[in-house]
Amino acid sequence: MNVIAIIPARGGSKGLPGKNTRLIGGKPLISWSIQQALDTAGINRVVVSTDSPVIARIAKDAGAYVPGLRPDHLAQDSTSTEPVLRHVLDTLDAEGYRPDAIVLLQPTSPIRMPDSIARALDVFKSSNADSLLSLVETHNFFWRLPAGEEDNPVSEYDFRNRPRRQDMNQTDRRYKENGSIYITKTEVMNNENNRLGGKIIGFLMDDVEGYEIDTLTDFTIVECLMKTSGMINDY
Secondary structure: OOOEEEEEEOOOOOOOOOOOOOOEEEEHHHHHHHHHHOOOOOOOOEEEOOOOOOHHHHHHHOOOOOOOOOOHHOOOOOHHHHHHHHHHHHHHOOOOOOOOEEEEHHHOOOOOOOOOHHHHHHHHHHHOOOOEEEEEEEOOOOOOOOOOOOOOOOOOOOHHOOOOOHHOOOOOOEEEEEEEEEEEEHHHHHHOOOOOOOOOOEEEOHHHHHHOOOOOHHHHHHHHHHHHHHHHHHH
16 A cells, blocks of 8 residues: 655644744654654655745755645635645646555644554554544543533533543543544545545544644643653753
């Protein structure tokens, strides 16, 4: 199976300006995902999609392929990831390169254990799945605040019988999409315009791998976790 990794990295960011090029552990944030992909057996090519010449240069220096800059209409605050993935696939197709599956790695989720991507690929292939998403278990108790009814919160669990973590059985447990790893057959992406479709399976990751960077606070927390987990050796 010919598999490529696609790492989308827009130059603009309202929550944390310049976050993809901001140094973390001594190198740009995006470089972590590039290196993790390059170090993963089974990934044949690492592609970065960006609208930023600065990010493009960093990506190329890190060993990724950048097929030109992303057009402006695919680099807006409102742009979703799927059109970006399709743009990469269409660009590669025009070059005569057609992967069987794509691994989407978001640079804002840099904490991945050394074998996580490889294990996800193995699970994806062995299960004959069409798509995969990474998950982390959450022990939070969630409530909803209906629009216009902030004074009337609705619980999503039985607060009268609040469960203890150790008492929760498998059906009671909840998992959140951590945005770290997605794997999709190219055929599914082309047919459904979605990273998820067909037979979808989940890939459970460690708690520490569940952090995403959207704000400066997130950045500070993630950098600390990267140090304590051993990802950054010069702590």
